Amino acid sequence: xxxxxxxxxxxxxxxxxxxxxxxxxxxxxxxxxxxxxxxxxxxxxxxxxxxxxxxxxxxxxxxxxxxxxxxxxxxxxxxxxxxxxxxxxxxxxxxxxxxxxxxxxxxxxxxxxxxxxxxxxxxxxxxxxxxxxxxxxxxxxxxxxxxxxxxxxxxxxxxxxxxxxxxxxxxxxxxxxxxxxxxxxxxxxxxxxxxxxxxxxxxxxxxxxxxxxxxxxxxxxxxxxxxxxxxxxxxxxxxxxxxxxxxxxxxxxxxxxxxxxxxxxxxxxxxxxxxxxxxxxxxxxxxxxxxxxxxxxxxxxxxxxxxxxxxxxxxxxxxxxxxxxxxxxxxxxxxxxxxxxxxxxxxxxxxxxxxxxxxxxxxxxxxxxxxxxxxxxxxxxxxxxxxxxxxxxxxxxxxxxxxxxxxxxxxxxxxxxxxxxxxxxxxxxxxxxxxxxxxxxxxxxxxxxxxxxxxxxxxxxxxxxxxxxxxxxxxxxxxxxxxxxxxxxxxxxxxxxxxxxxxxxxxxxxxxxxxxxxxxxxxxxxxxxxxxxxxxxxxxxxxxxxxxxxxxxxxxxxxxxxxxxxxxxxxxxxxxxxxxxxxxxxxxxxxxxxxxxxxxxxxxxxxxxxxxxxxxxxxxxxxxxxxxxx
Numbered sequence: 001x002x003x004x005x006x007x008x009x010x011x012x013x014x015x016x017x018x019x020x021x022x023x024x025x026x027x028x029x030x031x032x033x034x035x036x037x038x039x040x041x042x043x044x045x046x047x048x049x050x051x052x053x054x055x056x057x058x059x060x061x062x063x064x065x066x067x068x069x070x071x072x073x074x075x076x077x078x079x080x081x082x083x084x085x086x087x088x089x090x091x092x093x094x095x096x097x098x099x100x101x102x103x104x105x106x107x108x109x110x111x112x113x114x115x116x117x118x119x120x121x122x123x124x125x126x127x128x129x130x131x132x133x134x135x136x137x138x139x140x141x142x143x144x145x146x147x148x149x150x151x152x153x154x155x156x157x158x159x160x161x162x163x164x165x166x167x168x169x170x171x172x173x174x175x176x177x178x179x180x181x182x183x184x185x186x187x188x189x190x191x192x193x194x195x196x197x198x199x200x201x202x203x204x205x206x207x208x209x210x211x212x213x214x215x216x217x218x219x220x221x222x223x224x225x226x227x228x229x230x231x232x233x234x235x236x237x238x239x240x241x242x243x244x245x246x247x248x249x250x251x252x253x254x255x256x257x258x259x260x261x262x263x264x265x266x267x268x269x270x271x272x273x274x275x276x277x278x279x280x281x282x283x284x285x286x287x288x289x290x291x292x293x294x295x296x297x298x299x300x301x302x303x304x305x306x307x308x309x310x311x312x313x314x315x316x317x318x319x320x321x322x323x324x325x326x327x328x329x330x331x332x333x334x335x336x337x338x339x340x341x342x343x344x345x346x347x348x349x350x351x352x353x354x355x356x357x358x359x360x361x362x363x364x365x366x367x368x369x370x371x372x373x374x375x376x377x378x379x380x381x382x383x384x385x386x387x388x389x390x391x392x393x394x395x396x397x398x399x400x401x402x403x404x405x406x407x408x409x410x411x412x413x414x415x416x417x418x419x420x421x422x423x424x425x426x427x428x429x430x431x432x433x434x435x436x437x438x439x440x441x442x443x444x445x446x447x448x449x450x451x452x453x454x455x456x457x458x459x460x461x462x463x464x465x466x467x468x469x470x471x472x473x474x475x476x477x478x479x480x481x482x483x484x485x486x487x488x489x490x491x492x493x494x495x496x497x498x499x500x501x502x503x504x505x506x507x508x509x510x511x512x513x514x515x516x517x518x519x520x521x522x523x524x525x526x527x528x529x530x531x532x533x534x535x536x537x538x539x540x541x542x543x544x545x546x547x548x549x550x551x552x553x554x555x556x557x558x559x560x561x562x563x564x565x566x567x568x569x570x571x572x573x574x575x576x577x578x579x580x581x582x583x584x585x586x587x588x589x590x591x592x593x594x595x596x597x598x599x600x601x602x603x604x605x606x607x608x609x610x611x612x613x614x615x616x617x618x619x620x621x622x623x624x625x626x627x628x629x630x
Contacts, residue, residue: 003250004381005390006462012249012393018421023245026212026237027278028068028105030244034281035065038254042283044274045308046094048169050288050296052303055171057094061281064101066205071102073203078132078160078194080107082212085220087130087158088265089114089121089148091289095164095196096264097274099134104218104240105211107131110232111221111265117539118147120230122154127232127430128220129157134196137163138185140178145185152189160192166289168197212237220430221267221368223480232430239371239422240271246373246392247276251337252312254281259305260314261291267372268341268478273314285310292319298326306330313359316342318477320353321508321621328356335359337379341366342478343510344466348620350385363388365464367452369429371422374452375464386623387463388456395420396446399458402470405440408457411597415470416456417449457597467599472564474503474513474543481543486515489537493530495523498554500562504547504571507579507621514571515545518554525550547571568600569593572624576602583618585610587628595625602626 002008024030034043039062047056059067075086086103087110090096103109110128112121125133135148145163152158167178187193218237222230252258258277262269264286277284285308287301288294297304301323305313311334315323320340338353338361345363354361362379365388366372374397377389391397398417399408408414417440425448429435439448455468474481483501490499498518503511517530527548535544555566569592576589587606595601602624604615612628619626 002380004378008378008381009390009393018242018394021245023241025215025241026105027101027218027240027244028072028207028211030241030278031061031065031068031101034278035061037061038281041254041281043277043281044094044097045283045285046092046097046169047285047287047304048166048289050294050300050304052300052307055169057169059094064097067098067200068101068105069205069207070200070203071098072105073208074162074199075102075106075132076209077199077203078162078192080131082107082216084108084132085110085128085130086132086134087112087125087128088134089144089151090135090164090264091142091144092264092269092286092291093164093166093169093289095134097286098200100264100270100274103134104237105207106209108217109219111219111270113222113263113265114144114147115540115542116147116230118150119154120539121147121151124222124230124232125151125155125158130155131158132160132162133158133191134162134164137165137167137195138183139166140181140183146183149185149187149189152191156190158189158191160194161189162194162196162199164196217424219271221265223368231434233368233428234424234430235271235371235422236424239424240275241279242394242421243271243371243373244275244279247272247282248279249393250376251339251379252276252280252282256280256282256311257308257334258282258284258312258314259287259308259310260284261287261294261297261301261319262314262316263291267366267368268314268316271372272339272341272366282312283308292316292322298322301326302328302330302332305332305335309334311336313338315340316478317345317349318343318509320345320349324349324352324356332357332359337362339364339376343475344386344623346621346623347385348616365389365466369423369452370418370420370450371424373422374418374420377463384463387459387465389464390462391464392420396449397458397464398440398443398449399456400440400449400451402455410460411457413455413457413467413597413599416452416454416464416466418452419446419449423447423450455599465597467597474501474511476503476506476511476513476542477509479542481513481540483513485538486513486534486543486545489534490515490517490530492537493525493533495519495525496530497521497523498556498562500554500564500567501545502564502567502571504568505575505622505624506546510623512546513543514547514549514567516549516551516554516567516570518551547574565594565600572600572602576619576622576624576626579622580604580615580618583614585614585618587615587618589626590629598625600624604628
């Protein structure tokens with residue numbers, strides 16, 4: 001059936017309760033089912049280099065099933081049981097896919113962002129009690145192995161380190177050069193170190209143990225924060241299978257090919273993209289270890305689509321923006337859909353991309369805490385640009401008033417709260433204290449409603465819109481940044497009395513960190529000095545402020561808290577006016593005010609020399625809504 005309207009969604013739900021769906025209990029059972037249906041069809045492809053003619057490593061569904069079993073058996077041989085954790089600190093590679101699948105078959109898999117600092121990685125390893133860490137063997141132009149060695153030193157619970165050697169993917173002269181220039185790593189831990197492929201090869205291609213018979217926690221994903229210890233969300237098989245089922249039921253068949261240049265430490269790639277293929281039999285292609293960040297990926301992207309006959313691309317607004325700076329220089333006639341998530345998509349970018357690539361864009365919404373998927377602009381229906389579509393089948397969304405915790409009416413703004421099979425009721429995070437006040441009680445047969453921290457509304461046709469964030473996070477290109485770390489770093493300076501950090505509009509990343517400070521009486525310090533001070537104390541580069549401003553007094557509430565809406569208004573005014581000036585448009589932002597439906601809106605005035613289209617051209621890359629006053 002088509003999936004175009006809320007009525008289509010409800011028709012699927014009316015077929016039967018989710019609990020009556022005949023879906024596998026575990027991920028390995030789902031892989032086995034798909035392998036039985038399409039044993040010789042391509043399942044996954046990893047391409048080390050972005051050159052469209054570069055070698056690939058491809059596994060069929062039968063081969064993926066066998067190698068997943070070998071990987072799971074290897075982890076069991078290393079002492080991993082159902083409640084033990086296999087962490088991985090890896091770029092994308094075939095081994096990353098096998099670790100994600102085999103890790104949750106043997107125990108609980110824990111993907112970790114390699115861009116984090118060693119101290120943060122060590123903190124996650126301790127929090128999850130990881131017994132095994134899968135990571136890179138030292139390799140030129142990456143410090144992952146060095147970070148891993150330092151992190152394991154900080155986490156004595158790790159008993160084995162399994163190394164992935166990217167030399168496996170090298171050919172020609174590079175295969176001889178890499179061993180000569182391979183960096184040395186100081187190992188100061190007591191964990192056993194083994195080679196991934198050598199150890200895996202020793203194992204049988206069928207499970208040497210019984211697969212789980214009932215639902216359990218299968219994965220831990222950290223939430224991408226930049227503080228010393230990101231929160232760790234728990235995902236059960238039932239939530240992973242639910243996300244997988246959605247891809248099969250609504251989007252893909254075994255004839256589809258996805259291209260996924262997103263990292264396998266993120267739910268979008270691991271649970272949504274790979275998961276959808278595991279249920280549907282679609283082929284998924286991972287280009288280069290760094291995905292979109294890989295050398296030449298943007299320049300060669302359209303040729304990669306042509307090479308692999310891609311039908312569906314997984315993307316984010318920052319990647320779409322970069323692709324629009326390149327000519328569509330290949331036959332991409334097979335491409336029919338693009339699924340965009342992680343951050344709001346600017347209207348002008350949406351239009352440019354659809355026109356240039358000739359594909360339909362489906363914006364969606366999900367979050368790590370809900371295992372992922374919540375809503376989508378229906379593939380066969382109306383795409384309301386700027387909205388995040390209609391809730392998926394078996395996903396119930398409430399908009400709850402922040403003031404009195406009552407349910408909001410149509411188009412009234414409140415906190416977005418979600419109940420679906422991906423929400424682990426009352427136990428979202430591994431730390432029990434972090435689950436306090438995270439849920440609202442069920443209304444009927446649904447489970448508890450997870451508070452997302454996002455503010456939004458539902459229109460009269462059932463489309464969901466995000467208007468702000470109650471949690472106050474900064475979302476830079478889909479990456480969550482906690483403003484508290486920036487504020488705490490600046491507050492440590494003796495000249496700073498108060499600090500407030502927000503996300504300011506950015507044409508490429510959606511938002512970038514911006515900070516405002518109020519100095520202590522009589523203090524004298526420069527912006528440059530404060531920027532240097534902050535950067536030395538903020539662990540992650542993505543969280544470094546891109547703009548810092550010293551104010552005589554920060555706006556505050558009646559109880560003395562920094563009032564961030566005023567800071568956001570100031571940043572919007574400054575950034576949009578700078579873009580207008582740079583574009584030679586004689587319009588000015590004269591006011592930024594809160595709109596009931598759209599959040600903060602910029603109001604512009606012009607002397608008449610520039611048209612509405614001129615302004616749209618100058619501001620089209622920003623997600624901030626604006627209006628021109630007459």
